Amino acid sequence: MIGSHPYLDFNDAEPQSELPGITDRAQEKEEIKTRLLGRVEEALRYLMPAGKVRHGQFHIGDVAGAPGESMKVELSGEKAGVWYDHAEGKGGDILDLWARSRGIDPVARFGDVMDEVRAWLGDPMRVATSSTPPRQKNDPPMDDLGPHTGKWDYFDADGQLLVCVYRYDPPGKKKQFRPWDVQSGKWQAPASHRPLYNLPGIAQADDVVLVEGEKTAQALVDIGITATTSMHGSNAPVEKTDWSPLRGKRLIIWPDRDKPGWEYAQSASKAMKAAGAKSISILIPPEDKPEKWDAADAVAEGMDIQSFLRNAQYAGPDGPKRRIRLRDWTFDRYLGPAPERRWLIDGVLPLGIPGMVAAIGGAGKSMLLMDLCAKVAQVESGSPMPMEALGGPLVSVPGTAVMFTAEDDADEVHRRLAGLVGALPDPSRLIVVPLPNAGGAIPLVAMGREGPVLTDAYEEMRAELLEIPDLRLVVIDPLQSFAGGDVNSDPAAGAMFFAGLGRLAAETGSTTLVAHHFRKVGMKPIHTAAEAREAIRGTTALVDGGRWSYALWEADSDEAEKVCEKLNRRYQRDSVYKGAVVKSNWPTDKTIRTYVREPSIGLLQERSIDLALRVEGNEDLSKSLAAAVGRAAANGQPFTKSGVSGLFERRSELPGDLQDYSKHRLTEIVESLLSSGGLVQCIAPGSRLKKWLDVPGGEFALGVGEFQLGSGPTEENVNG
Template sequence: MIGSHPYLDFNDAGPQSELPGITDRGQEKEEIKTRLLGRVEEALRYLMPAGKVRHGQFHIGDVAGAPGESMKVELSGEKAGVWYDHAEGKGGDILDLWARSRGIDPVTRFGDVMNEVRAWLGDPMRVTTSSAPSQRREPPMDDLGPHTGKWDYFDADGKLLVCVYRYDPPNRRKQFRPLDVRTGKWQAPTIQRPLYNLPGIAQADEVVLVEGEKTAQALIDIGITATTSMHGSNAPVEKTDWSPLRGKRLIIWPDRDKPGWEYGQSASKAMKAAGAKSIAILIPPAEKPEKWDAADAVAEGMDIQTFLRDAPRAAPNGPRRRIRLSDWTFDRYQGPAPERKWLIDGVLPLGVPGMVAAIGGAGKSMLLMDLCAKVAQVESGSPMPMEALGGPLVSVAGTAVMFTAEDDADEVHRRLAGLVGALPDPSRLIVVPLPNAGGAIPLVAMGREGPVLTDAYEEMRAELLEIPDLRLVVIDPLQSFAGGDVNSDPAAGAMFFARLGRIAAETGATTLVAHHFRKVGMKPIHTAAEAREAIRGTTALVDGGRWSYALWEADSDEAEKVCEKLNERYIREKVFKGAVVKSNWPTDKSIRTYVRDASTGLLGEKTMELAMGGKDFGDLLQILEQTIEKAAANGQPFTKTGGNGLHERRSELPAELLGVSRNKIVSMVDALLTTGRLVLCMAEGSTIKKWLDVPQGEFALGVGQFQLGSVLNEGE
């Protein structure tokens, strides 16, 4: 019994005389069954590749191997191998399951079941016969061996139509054997062949057509509606029923070979005739190997959604075109817009190319190395984010890579020793000193007809694509990596940043280059706009990147005042200003003040300390805690965000907190909540815990009363 449900067992089969061809049936059955149970999980994965193991049970949709949860198989104990399908109200033992999953009657064709199990266990093949009439015949197991893959074709309502088995016989090409479930014959349907994944197609607006069931299933497993025609590129399109694709947007993803392209062209004609809404053929990346397909892309960890969106496309039955206008109509942009992902919250997004520019000797290389070290130190979910370039780093763990053409390994070692003591995972910080690694790497060179990419670019790109959690790439300085004259040639600068943008898009990482201002003799800089104009090169160079940060030295009068407030000794090149001077989206562009650390040479941001009159971060946390405690005691508590949020009610904050950004306020509250210095409270009339108080405050104890002038709004 499984719970309260009875299950079937091969012992329910008829007497021995009803199963000819098997001698000493009971003894042999128990021997084979025992051996099969010794490898029960392996057997289940062989029969039903879509199944999953959880809590000592094998979960699958049904005996045919469809993905799902309604059927469970015990993996250990006295009930090992026992299965029950809750949707169908049926169950049985491991041999019964083997038979049903292979479409074999478990009673009248018991000998065939035993032969299959023996073959899988590695026993010599035994020829048996069955007196029961059969509408189908088994594939030539002795010739092809056991199948290495199995895919089921269902109709739109989930009824099994065809099972396709794959065989990989030694020293021979792979072969496929379809079983037409409706006729019981080992052949493809003779009238019209169904498409793979019809239940998924019925629910989707956009469908990806690939070659082969394995490739389609790889996309389906990551949530993309995919299909294929039976036998892939070898399928005669006229024998496939394409009608389920009527009104759908179709993307054809061919294998990277000639048969794949020809398959895409012929399939597109059939889909157009069936009434598809739109059809496009993706052009596989030129650098991929022959026969590369969507399953390879999934295995490589490629961002499939981005590839489907951005890959160049060809019009069906026409020349390959990079852009097809019908793919970019308004309906593509309907629904919730994707959230922007940040490396530094509110300041620097992920997945964009940009630059950090300053005069020579300002310390931009050290600042960028420090940023790399901080990215490598980040722990996912950390309540106390590290700060860089005027904002908090998003608490997602990842890898940072820096290529430096000016510092050798010894200098890198000395700099890192002053920046970071240890890392949670040392492999997450990669610093390549090019003087020790063969010298500068020109990624763009000047050819006879203008700038061209070099092999070094492709090598670097391939290396970076192999890092699964890449978040930041730094190239220092730009001039050592751009063989063309990027400062005077707009085309060279545009190509350089376009290729950085490609790496950013493919990896999801931010790519930054260090660059210089114009030569000494320029007029003093006082504003962010003047700093942008001072960046060396043509305007096309700055415009080529999507984000630029500039650092410039503060004038001596202001620098002396800054040092006096911070009780620091003033020296030349001690104080700098910095700001985002170019961005293609809303970012924090406020001007920050940086002061050079005497021991490490690192520029550290002091904007907040200066606003607080020199107080440190611990002092600021205490001020925030006291402000929240006082507001709650007065019956006017704050919330973290929303209408009663601290930043929204900043006019009520003390002077020390007025210059703190919204993101910084939120992160400080999170830090106080995590350490227990603050708690979230539910007040009378409230339905959620959102009001801030100290642990022993009136709202924390449940006795707090709102006073006139405060706002209680549950919709915040």
């Protein structure tokens, strides 16, 4: 039973006349069925190329193999091979499905079904007795070539079966291909306008790979690449093939590595160009491959086909292919609504970008990044209480985080994780690779004869990461252990390193971060985010190469002591840090945060909100500043954090107890109020920047504030 529906099984078949030499037909049937179930997915792809595998089931439109979802076949367990078509209300086992997909009566022609399955499994064909029922109308007759050794179905774009191409390997003769025209019921290909293979797939794709032969095309289709071929491959009469379905498509022609293959690629490219293909590239097979090497061989070798297609050498129909074709990137490619920016940490750290986290040695950036990885791995969909990291909430999308650490061994990683996370909803979503236990450092960049290049180790890491379907975060710690070139002094090496990170981020869709060090700054303390950015070690190519940078710097001892006092903590050196986004290619929250080290595990924990309620040990100070900001905005003369209209520059308008504060201290109080929601930054009418300060619910906060003449902001400041 499937649910409440009975299904057919060959155990219900009428007794058949036995083939010579078979004494126990039931035993033979079970043996064949067992062997077929051992290759059930392969068999289904052979019978129904348009099917898709998802969640342990094979999905297809119907028993004829039309694209769709209404029919499902189990791929494993006790019900492996069992199918049910919900649209028709019918089902059965794998042998019944084989028969029906081939248009054969599963009861009256049981012997023919068994013969076909045996042939597909590679058994020698048995000769049936004269009692075999007559052939049905649209089935191809047996001929002198013996049983076919392969079969490929050609459908139209709507999934209607048009032609079946059979392969034969007669003993002592060359392989032969014969097309069976389903409509006419004859051994012949359509006289003209012969269809391309995999038309349903072509209709849904923008990029298509043309190869030689159905077997090769199906090898690519099976790994998720839209591929096609013309009937008879390189022997196809180009003028008789209907190339029109390739109009507007981007084409790659992957020829066999031989002279006929290259000649076919040239003639096919001209036909496709005439049919209106958007672009055509001819792949140049690698020189180290043997004669006749093709895409099916590449799949069998376990090659990363997507990577190979991206990095292979190409020629165009009229000569060598340029790396970038400008006509592929015209404005029409950007029409329609722009994609929304996706975030890993809402408003702080986007998804799918390369970046860095920098600090002095011993600050705790490795622990902070490991904590971020653990939190990414803990995220559950729709969580009402999102976890916080780096000053913002993690977006509630589950995914996998990977960290490569070159400085900590497995025991240290174990101790750190024990302090950070007790359990995960899915342990496989957190991967931490301690390189001291995994072969040592991995140089991702090396110096080649013409400058820095990405290494084979980089390609291996990239291939591993591409196999993780829900990857959201990759951390590489620290940069220097993964850069074979001198990235600190050589701008080209730094640029190449971040080009590699950018490629990983783009191809996997994950945020890719690297931990890096500050240069030695002597005795001069860091007070601002700009100073922290300047302190990042190496050439400007390192910061410029990444699209996002976060810096952590130690608070001076006086401020650190006050922070510990406000939090009722015992002051310890190296326990209080500041942190902020110091570089971003888009608007992000660049608030300066305060971090305090948790002594038990050594993790820097953000305490900005706690401190906002304890400024100078008295909430009245924050309330006094917020009230002054609100009054100024209500009078049409709002403050900004800095600049001509900044709080420090207009400190004479503040209450007396705030007028004596330094610019840095006033900025810190404002940042705390912004973090806690006591103040907001606004875009005022006529302004292009989100910089004006107001209290929540104020006129500028609501977008209706009007500037008034007086000692407040000038028109130049408003528009600047």
